[in-house]
Amino acid sequence: MSIPSGEDLKLTTGSGLNLDLGVHATWQFNRSEDIRPRLDLLTFSGGHQDALTPLVQHLDTKVQGLSLGTEFLYHVGDSSRVEPRNGPWAVGAGVYLIRWSVDSTNQVGLPGAGSTQASGTSHWTRMGYGLVSSYRLTPRLEAEARWIASHYGYENLPARFGTIGLLWHF
Numbered sequence: 001m002s003i004p005s006g007e008d009l010k011l012t013t014g015s016g017l018n019l020d021l022g023v024h025a026t027w028q029f030n031r032s033e034d035i036r037p038r039l040d041l042l043t044f045s046g047g048h049q050d051a052l053t054p055l056v057q058h059l060d061t062k063v064q065g066l067s068l069g070t071e072f073l074y075h076v077g078d079s080s081r082v083e084p085r086n087g088p089w090a091v092g093a094g095v096y097l098i099r100w101s102v103d104s105t106n107q108v109g110l111p112g113a114g115s116t117q118a119s120g121t122s123h124w125t126r127m128g129y130g131l132v133s134s135y136r137l138t139p140r141l142e143a144e145a146r147w148i149a150s151h152y153g154y155e156n157l158p159a160r161f162g163t164i165g166l167l168w169h170f
Contacts, residue, residue, distance in 0.1 A: 002042050002163045012102070012157075013044035013063045020163060022067075034073040034090070041066055042098075042161075056109035061102055063152075065159075069096030071132050088136040096128035100152040100159070126151045126159075134167070142167040 002018045022040035029035065042065035049059040071094035077087030105119040128150035136142045144167055150159045 001165060002044065002161050004044060004159075004161045012047045012061050016045050018042075018044045020165065022165075024167065026169070032075045032087075034075070034092075036071040036073060036094075037069070038071065039066075039068050040163075042163075055111075056115075058107045060105045062104075064101045065150075065152075066099040066101075067096045067128065067148075069094050069128070069130075071130075073132065073134070090132075090134045090136070092132045094130040094132055094146070094148075096130065096148065096150070098126055098128045098150050098152075098159075100124045100126065100150075102153070122154075124152050124154075126156075128159075140169045142169065 002020050003016075004013050020040055020042050022038055024036050024038035027035045044063040047059075047061040047063070049057075049061075051057040051059075071092050073090040073092035075087045075090045077089040101121060101123050103119075103121045105117060107115055107117045109115045128148050130146050130148035132144065132146045134142050134144040144163075144165050146163045148161055148163070151157060152159045
């Protein structure tokens with residue numbers, strides 16, 4: 001689940017919880033260090049904006065991101081609960097390449113002439129950086145929280161969001 005935290009992304013997408021889906025692999029270097037490559041589909045709820053000046057406008061947007069990245073995790077804590085790693089807690093950082101897609105429909109009212117509408121989808125690929133924390137609940141189930149900062153759009157607006165999720169290890 002993703003949650004927009006930056007004002008620019010909240011304006012475009014709303015501020016609710018959004019469903020995400022992803023796959024990852026984990027390579028364990030030693031008892032306390034992992035590398036986790038991952039692919040995530042980030043979805044956000046639709047945004048609605050209205051403006052009255054200089055013309056009456058209504059803008060609907062839908063934002064998605066496809067994120068390909070890798071994370072470095074360092075395990076800490078007591079290793080008696082979960083083997084073979086050194087503790088159930090892990091903290092780390094990640095770097096991501098995010099392909100943003102924004103579907104938009106802009107309806108503009110023209111005084112005396114009715115209204116016109118334009119629709120389209122725009123795409124941008126931007127780098128993202130994040131902080132990660134996870135807790136291994138069982139040998140196969142892990143709870144994770146991430147905070148990611150990136151940019152999107154022609155204006156290179158900040159895109160900051162958090163994710164919370166459950167990871168299942170096969």
